[in-house]
Amino acid sequence: MKPASTPSETAGASRPRTVVVGGGLAGLAAAAALADAGLAVTLVESRRRVGGRAASFEDPLGGLVDACQHVAMGCCTNFLDLCRRAGIEGTLRRDRTLWFIGPDGARxxxxxxxxxxxxxxxxxxxxxxxxxxxxxxxxxxxxxxxxxxxxxxxxxxxxxxxxxxxxxxxxxxxxxxxxxxxxxxxxxxxxxxxxxxxxxxxxxxxxxxxxxxxDLLVPTVPLGTLFGERLAGWLATRGVEIRTGTAASAVEVDPAGRVAAVRCAGERLPCAALVVALPWRQAARLLPDVVPDADERLAGSPITAVHLWFDRDVVDVPHAVLVGRVSQWVFRAEDTAGYCQVVISASRGLLGGDRERLVDTVVGELRDVFPLACEARLLSSKVVTDPTAVLSVRPGVDAVRPQARTATPNLFLAGDWTATGWPSTMEGAVRSGRLAALEAAHSLGHAAAPLVADLPRNPLVRLLAGRG
Ligand SMILES: Cc1cc2nc3c(=O)[nH]c(=O)nc-3n(C[C@H](O)[C@H](O)[C@H](O)COP(=O)(O)OP(=O)(O)OC[C@H]3O[C@@H](n4cnc5c(N)ncnc54)[C@H](O)[C@@H]3O)c2cc1C
CATH class of the missing domain: 1.10.405 (Guanine Nucleotide Dissociation Inhibitor; domain 1)
Known part of the structure; x- marks a missing residue:
């Protein structure tokens, strides 16, 4: 963090200005909660579109395709609450049936x-x-x-x-x-x-x-539309100023040890409180004194998505878990004929990193279990791997996941890797943003909503697993 050139400022006489750095789900959730708490909010995002890792790319035919299929579960109460409030919950299909396809093809x-x-x-x-x-x-x-x-x-x-x-x-x-x-x-x-x-x-x-x-909650529109456009649009109606294509490069601290402003490409954004909602490596670059970059307990795990365009539809169920194979999950597209996506988690060293072999293997496995795939011709494929897709939740990692509050009184951390008690997921990200906003709002004398409760547990569950 850099020393401030001027004392701490607030923009607007009545409403303190808060800044959120990072427009993934953690930052978006934080911005929503801060706006609800009556604070002025500016969110800065380095990419052209918000949504972070829950993102889409332009496919060769001009549509948006998710870099990797994202699903939530019925237990993701805060993510679903955010979607409900933003009016996008209806775009999530609720699949109550889980399809498993065994090694012998039995469904x-x-x-x-x-x-x-x-x-x-x-x-x-x-x-x-x-x-x-x-x-x-x-x-x-x-x-x-x-x-x-x-x-x-x-x-x-x-x-x-x-x-x-x-x-x-x-x-x-x-x-x-x-x-x-x-x-x-x-x-x-x-x-x-x-x-x-x-x-x-x-x-x-x-x-x-x-x-x-x-229950599986499966988006029926591309993530880029869902979060990049609709969630962002909803935030704008709530007065959140979203600046995309704007990377935060430094944080200024005033002589009293409080964050005074964020620097973004030559511009200075004064703030009364700052929420940094970045993945741990980027957070460590922006806040080297606050986030432990070199802690080997903070490691990422890769996820690979294999995108396949066939000349016809090949997958005849909405989704399936292909057990005992290289392919783990397959998802059928809602509206793009012939397109399906295979997701492989923990894909470190997958088939020696040989993409061609991976596509051949995955297509072969689909032909083993979906008769329609045997006749179909593969038109195009794309392999997308995110090497640090999620925080690797190994034994001991919880000891180094930081709380939202930091030693700097008006600086707060969010992100799916922070201490939420949840794995690195959309739910974890939304929880982290809401927790950081709660702390930031309190630090400015404003009240913010607490987290939405988990699904209620009946006495039998409480007896078995505790209250949660
Ligand atoms: C391949 C893959 C599959 C996944 N599948 C699922 C799934 O099925 N279900 C699920 O729940 N979760 C899934 N996840 C995890 C989920 O995507 C993440 O947990 C969640 O999106 C993280 O949100 P975040 O806001 O914490 O971080 P991010 O989404 O990483 O957001 C951080 C944002 O900060 C921006 N940024 C970085 N540096 C700067 C800077 N200096 N200034 C301004 N902005 C900056 C980035 O561009 C990014 O938009 C998956 C993740 C991946 C990668």
């Missing part, structure tokens, strides 16, 4: 019950997994219940998910064909690296806690 349509109380609502989902024997389904059920009951007292915080699953006696096939695809896609990291704490969070919050927890 399982797994739907949690809407009648049975949680966690019994999962019985039809677990029983529906045709690629498992009855013994394996029972082992999986026991594993989920045992993981839910697993507490810090069992010394789990240093344990990886895979270590825990093996110690808990989960059969290797159940690990490979359920835990691996489910945890790796939810956490974006391989199960031999993620902590058992993170695995437990997915199992409890994402499956057991509520009948709607495991």
């Amino acid at each position: 399982s349509a797994c739907t949690p019950s809407r009648m049975l109380p949680a966690p019994l609502h999962l019985a039809p989902l677990l029983l529906g997994m045709r690629h498992f024997s009855l013994h394996e389904r029972w082992a999986l059920t026991r594993g989920m219940l045992r993981l839910a009951r697993h507490g810090v007292a069992e010394g789990g915080s240093r344990q990886t998910a895979l270590d825990w699953l093996r110690l808990a006696g989960q059969p290797e096939r159940v690990i490979r064909l359920f835990w691996q695809p489910v945890l790796e896609s939810a956490l974006g990291e391989s199960i031999d690296l993620v902590s058992v704490t993170a695995a437990r969070k997915v199992t409890v919050d994402g499956f057991l806690a509520h009948r709607e927890a495991a």
